[in-house]
Amino acid sequence: MYSAKTLFQPFFDYIKTKSSISLTDEEMIMVMDNYKIKHLRKRQYLLQEGDVCKYMAFIAKGAGRMYRINEHGQDSVIRLAVESWWLGDFESYNLGTPSKYNIEMTEDSDVLLISRESSQELIRNVPAIAQMINEIDKSGTIATQRRLQSAISLGAEERYQELSDLYPEFIRRFPQSMIASYLGISAETLSRIRKNLLRSK
Amino acid sequence: MYSAKTLFQPFFDYIKTKSSISLTDEEMIMVMDNYKIKHLRKRQYLLQEGDVCKYMAFIAKGAGRMYRINEHGQDSVIRLAVESWWLGDFESYNLGTPSKYNIEMTEDSDVLLISRESSQELIRNVPAIAQMINEIDKSGTIATQRRLQSAISLGAEERYQELSDLYPEFIRRFPQSMIASYLGISAETLSRIRKNLLRSK
DNA sequence: CGATTCTTTGAAAACAGTCAATCTGTGTGG
DNA sequence: CCACACAGATTGACTGTTTTCAAAGAATCG
Numbered sequence: 001m002y003s004a005k006t007l008f009q010p011f012f013d014y015i016k017t018k019s020s021i022s023l024t025d026e027e028m029i030m031v032m033d034n035y036k037i038k039h040l041r042k043r044q045y046l047l048q049e050g051d052v053c054k055y056m057a058f059i060a061k062g063a064g065r066m067y068r069i070n071e072h073g074q075d076s077v078i079r080l081a082v083e084s085w086w087l088g089d090f091e092s093y094n095l096g097t098p099s100k101y102n103i104e105m106t107e108d109s110d111v112l113l114i115s116r117e118s119s120q121e122l123i124r125n126v127p128a129i130a131q132m133i134n135e136i137d138k139s140g141t142i143a144t145q146r147r148l149q150s151a152i153s154l155g156a157e158e159r160y161q162e163l164s165d166l167y168p169e170f171i172r173r174f175p176q177s178m179i180a181s182y183l184g185i186s187a188e189t190l191s192r193i194r195k196n197l198l199r200s201k
Numbered sequence: 202m203y204s205a206k207t208l209f210q211p212f213f214d215y216i217k218t219k220s221s222i223s224l225t226d227e228e229m230i231m232v233m234d235n236y237k238i239k240h241l242r243k244r245q246y247l248l249q250e251g252d253v254c255k256y257m258a259f260i261a262k263g264a265g266r267m268y269r270i271n272e273h274g275q276d277s278v279i280r281l282a283v284e285s286w287w288l289g290d291f292e293s294y295n296l297g298t299p300s301k302y303n304i305e306m307t308e309d310s311d312v313l314l315i316s317r318e319s320s321q322e323l324i325r326n327v328p329a330i331a332q333m334i335n336e337i338d339k340s341g342t343i344a345t346q347r348r349l350q351s352a353i354s355l356g357a358e359e360r361y362q363e364l365s366d367l368y369p370e371f372i373r374r375f376p377q378s379m380i381a382s383y384l385g386i387s388a389e390t391l392s393r394i395r396k397n398l399l400r401s402k
Numbered sequence: 403c404g405a406t407t408c409t410t411t412g413a414a415a416a417c418a419g420t421c422a423a424t425c426t427g428t429g430t431g432g
Numbered sequence: 433c434c435a436c437a438c439a440g441a442t443t444g445a446c447t448g449t450t451t452t453c454a455a456a457g458a459a460t461c462g
Binding site (some may be wrong): 191 | 437442
């Protein structure tokens with residue numbers, strides 16, 4: 001059994017990495033009051049297509065994927081996430097529209113959930129959180145831009161190499177079929193790419 | 202010859218579409234003080250690879266593209282923009298790092314330039330601008346995410362169709378070779394796709 | 403007009419996807 | 433503890449799509 005304190009520790013550590021301001025004790029309590037702790041088992045869903053995404057989820061422990069079913073009926077993974085990453089459909093969360101995505105945990109996980117209202121409340125009252133959110137938005141925008149650039153200008157093998165270099169963790173913790181979908185290639189192609197890379201090193 | 206007033210009109214109109222708050226006369230002056238007007242002719246560069254992107258540019262009139270030279274020595278267009286769109290390397294602008302991108306005007310243009318310092322100044326003092334920036338960040342994130350999703354899950358023809366539906370303006374105003382690069386396909390492939398679509402409708 | 407740039411077309415090669423079969427490892431129930 | 437089922441990964445053969453290269457054909461601009 002975990003205490004709330006234990007579960008929040010990764011989050012407080014994370015805030016430190018994203019913000020130059022530190023939290024007072026009262027602020028820490030305020031944060032803990034506004035985030036809901038949720039335990040999810042492998043294969044459980046945090047969000048299903050058609051529902052509105054009410055919460056952004058910080059992964060304190062575990063891993064998950066966000067994907068959608070495309071027009072050809074196949075899964076298409078838009079995001080993979082492990083500890084200290086966020087999961088949530090930004091569009092649905094901000095606009096209140098039904099989501100086209102599913103979020104499924106790929107390992108037993110502990111997540112911290114925050115609603116839009118609670119988030120705005122915290123942003124108003126806790127400077128470190130305001131700065132963190134800002135930082136996340138900025139680095140998220142930059143990361144997505146980079147990934148888009150890779151998607152349109154690199155071949156499959158180069159994209160896989162890049163992912164291995166950038167987030168080796170992903171390669172270890174997600175099944176290859178998910179990695180393939182994340183890269184926008186078939187599982188078979190990824191398998192052959194890996195064989196190639198083994199031969200040539 | 203244009204007056205400053207004329208050049209700023211598109212921008213003030215734009216602010217109205219992005220913010221529920223309206224500008225007072227003093228605020229309008231403040232805005233005009235902080236944005237620099239620049240006229241650029243077709244083929245002129247707003248940013249060159251290796252330079253730090255000091256300004257974000259609002260296009261009052263004209264059009265441009267942001268691209269980079271990839272590892273295979275080819276142009277790769279990451280962004281196209283016409284009136285009421287922004288051009289700038291978000292990463293370089295925010296982090297102060299040398300840019301990997303080039304920004305070139307594809308038509309004679311009038312742009313409004315804002316530095317990071319001036320932008321922060323305006324955000325602090327003009328609520329309508331603060332709201333506008335917020336709105337831009339949010340919708341930009343959503344748009345990039347959608348484009349990434351399309352890039353990894355759709356075929357070339359579907360991506361072209363989507364672009365035609367979403368921004369028919371682009372198809373009219375940019376050479377096909379740039380559209381192709383923006384979609385991540387060769388100019389020849391785009392030419393063939395267009396032939397196909399003509400036959401089938 | 404003449405020069406340059408953009409687009410189209412053809413043919414061959416490279417690349418990635420699909421389908422079906424096999425292989426591997428894991429975990430479960432008998 | 434074994435046998436079996438299951439999911440994930442690999443492989444081969446085939447198909448389809450996209451790229452590349454080269455050449456020819458429009459379109460644009462001074």
